[in-house]
Amino acid sequence: MERWDPLVRAQECYERAVFGGDPAAVAAGERELDGLDAASALARGRLVHARFLVERQEDAEELALFERAEMLFERVGDRRGLGEALFWKGIVHQVVRGDHEAATPLFEQAHELATETGDRLTTSYALRHLGIAAHVAGDLAAARARLEESTALRRELGFGAGVAANLIGLAYIAGVEQRPKAAAELLDEADDLARRSDAAAIAAMASEARGNLGL
Numbered sequence: 511m512e513r514w515d516p517l518v519r520a521q522e523c524y525e526r527a528v529f530g531g532d533p534a535a536v537a538a539g540e541r542e543l544d545g546l547d548a549a550s551a552l553a554r555g556r557l558v559h560a561r562f563l564v565e566r567q568e569d570a571e572e573l574a575l576f577e578r579a580e581m582l583f584e585r586v587g588d589r590r591g592l593g594e595a596l597f598w599k600g601i602v603h604q605v606v607r608g609d610h611e612a613a614t615p616l617f618e619q620a621h622e623l624a625t626e627t628g629d630r631l632t633t634s635y636a637l638r639h640l641g642i643a644a645h646v647a648g649d650l651a652a653a654r655a656r657l658e659e660s661t662a663l664r665r666e667l668g669f670g671a672g673v674a675a676n677l678i679g680l681a682y683i684a685g686v687e688q689r690p691k692a693a694a695e696l697l698d699e700a701d702d703l704a705r706r707s708d709a710a711a712i713a714a715m716a717s718e719a720r721g722n723l724g725l
Contacts, residue, residue, distance in 0.1 A: 516546040541586050548582035548591055551575045555598055562606055573602045593623030594632050600639060610643040617643070634663040638676055645683060654683050671709035674700040678712070678719050685723040694725045 523539030526532040555575035562569060576598045583591035600616030603609045621636035623629075641656035657676050664672040677700035684693035697716050704713035 516542040544582045545586045545588060545591075548579045548586065548588065548595070551579040551582065552591070552595055552598065555579065559598070559601060559606070568606050572606065573599065576602065589623050590627035590629050590632075593620045593627060593629060593636075596620040596623065597632055597636055597639075600636075604639060604643065610646050614640065614643050630663050630667060631669070634660045634667070634669070634672065637663070638672075638679070641676075641679065645679070650683055650686060654680065657683070670703045670707035671712050674703040674707065674709060674712045674716065677703070678715050681719055681723065690723070690725060693723055694720075697723075697725065 520539040520542045523535040523542065526535035527539070552575070555572055558569050558572040558575065562572065576595050580592060580595035580599065583589075583595055596616050597620035600613040600620060603616065604613035617636045617640045621633060621640065624632035624636060637656045637660035641653045641660065644650075644656060645653035657679050661673055661676040661680070664676065677696045681693040681696035681700065684690075684696060697720050700719075701713055701716040704710070704716060
């Protein structure tokens with residue numbers, strides 16, 4: 511599919527309506543543009559979040575963009591996109607605001623929709639962040655299970671940087687469980703994967719975790 515196909519199809523709908531006398535073509539064209547606007551809002555929201563990770567200053571536009579994406583994906587009936595938008599709304603609550611309680615139901619909805627639509631990457635993200643919420647709540651067994659499930663999906667997808675990020679989380683759990691050898695092995699693999707994936711930020715997280723765990 512060409513990058514601007516929705517714009518081309520919207521133009522075709524315009525021509526069908528104006529020249530062909532097809533009144534239904536207007537609504538069809540609007541759906542094309544709603545889908546494009548939803549994808550754009552989602553992408554822009556992710557970039558705003560990336561800025562937050564650098565500057566650590568909340569931007570109200572981030573949540574507004576994900577809410578707009580949610581509304582538009584729902585309007586056009588795109589359940590895969592809706593799952594992504596709900597996941598990113600959860601990220602605002604969990605990562606930006608530190609509100610795991612508000613984030614958890616959004617991650618659960620995102621996981622359900624991503625599983626339903628075969629979106630394994632979003633499924634892996636939802637599982638990761640459900641695992642983080644469980645870890646914060648003190649449920650180490652649930653945290654480990656969700657991170658391990660997410661990691662398995664990411665290995666299947668060849669998402670090395672994502673696997674590395676999850677291994678760091680699993681290392682922290684191993685540390686709490688007084689399993690220093692397992693934690694060290696997890697961090698060794700995380701560091702190797704991060705470096706091979708050119709994921710310098712993840713490699714730095716692995717190094718920080720090693721220090722925090724006294725390894």
